[in-house]
Amino acid sequence: xxxxxxxxxxxxxxxxxxxxxxxxxxxxxxxxxxxxxxxxxxxxxxxxxxxxxxxxxxxxxxxxxxxxxxxxxxxxxxxxxxxxxxxxxxxxxxxxxxxxxxxxxxxxxxxxxxxxxxxxxxxxxxxxxxxxxxxxxxxxxxxxxxxxxxxxxxxxxxxxxxxxx
Amino acid sequence: xxxxxxxxxxxxxxxxxxxxxxxxxxxxxxxxxxxxxxxxxxxxxxxxxxxxxxxxxxxxxxxxxxxxxxxxxxxxxxxxxxxxxxxxxxxxxxxxxxxxxxxxxxxxxx
Numbered sequence: 070x071x072x073x074x075x076x077x078x079x080x081x082x083x084x085x086x087x088x089x090x091x092x093x094x095x096x097x098x099x100x101x102x103x104x105x106x107x108x109x110x111x112x113x114x115x116x117x118x119x120x121x122x123x124x125x126x127x128x129x130x131x132x133x134x135x136x137x138x139x140x141x142x143x144x145x146x147x148x149x150x151x152x153x154x155x156x157x158x159x160x161x162x163x164x165x166x167x168x169x170x171x172x173x174x175x176x177x178x179x180x181x182x183x184x185x186x187x188x189x190x191x192x193x194x195x196x197x198x199x200x201x202x203x204x205x206x207x208x209x210x211x212x213x214x215x216x217x218x219x220x221x222x223x224x225x226x227x228x229x230x231x232x233x234x
Numbered sequence: 235x236x237x238x239x240x241x242x243x244x245x246x247x248x249x250x251x252x253x254x255x256x257x258x259x260x261x262x263x264x265x266x267x268x269x270x271x272x273x274x275x276x277x278x279x280x281x282x283x284x285x286x287x288x289x290x291x292x293x294x295x296x297x298x299x300x301x302x303x304x305x306x307x308x309x310x311x312x313x314x315x316x317x318x319x320x321x322x323x324x325x326x327x328x329x330x331x332x333x334x335x336x337x338x339x340x341x342x343x344x
Contacts (some may be wrong), residue, residue: 094328
């Protein structure tokens with residue numbers, strides 16, 4: 070069986086994506102809507118805090134809830150890490166994804182000033198990938214062992230690690 | 235008399251508070267260039283809500299017409315919009331794109 074296509078929701082998401090792209094042309098590089106009706110905003114890394122505060126505070130886009138903050142690693146790109154923020158709007162019952170990019174050495178603005186929930190998520194991204202978050206209140210390891218060296222989720226980190234257990 | 239929401243006290247004289255907040259927002263928006271999309275859309279939203287607040291004196295009916303939850307939530311939302319407008323004046327998001335991404339950055343599948 071195939072999921073039925075919801076044209077109405079697709080059109081609404083396209084319209085909202087164009088609305089946001091019109092208001093914030095300085096930071097938004099691309100807007101796309103997947104076939105599963107998921108809206109994604111592709112951002113320049115300088116614009117993380119402006120875009121997230123806009124999505125949280127604006128009346129037409131009250132995305133007050135940060136559902137997830139992750140990163141993905143694509144080693145072949147110039148900026149290998151892609152930071153992904155998933156936001157949920159309780160007032161309008163809709164979700165949105167905001168994506169940014171960075172390489173291993175460039176710090177990224179912390180989203181803690183906008184969403185308190187980003188605290189441990191950013192610690193996890195730092196621990197697993199090595200992406201440094203500027204202005205984070207307490208950036209230290211959260212999942213790896215105390216003397217662990219390396220960033221496990223990177224694609225060039227071997228599956229069973231470097232240390233024999 | 236209660237809002238039903240934790241942490242939100244009942245607002246006495248919500249019309250006055252909303253009037254002050256909306257006039258402040260419109261004042262801050264004057265500092266943005268007239269052709270910016272943010273100023274256009276926010277002025278539209280604020281003027282719509284302001285007209286509804288001016289016309290309707292009964293709190294219950296105002297809540298139904300605004301269709302945006304309790305009046306206290308509308309007040310919180312207006313305060314958020316005001317702080318956002320102040321930050322927008324500094325960030326200036328209506329300018330053209332800061333930097334183009336590398337051509338293979340957003341290509342998926344790789």
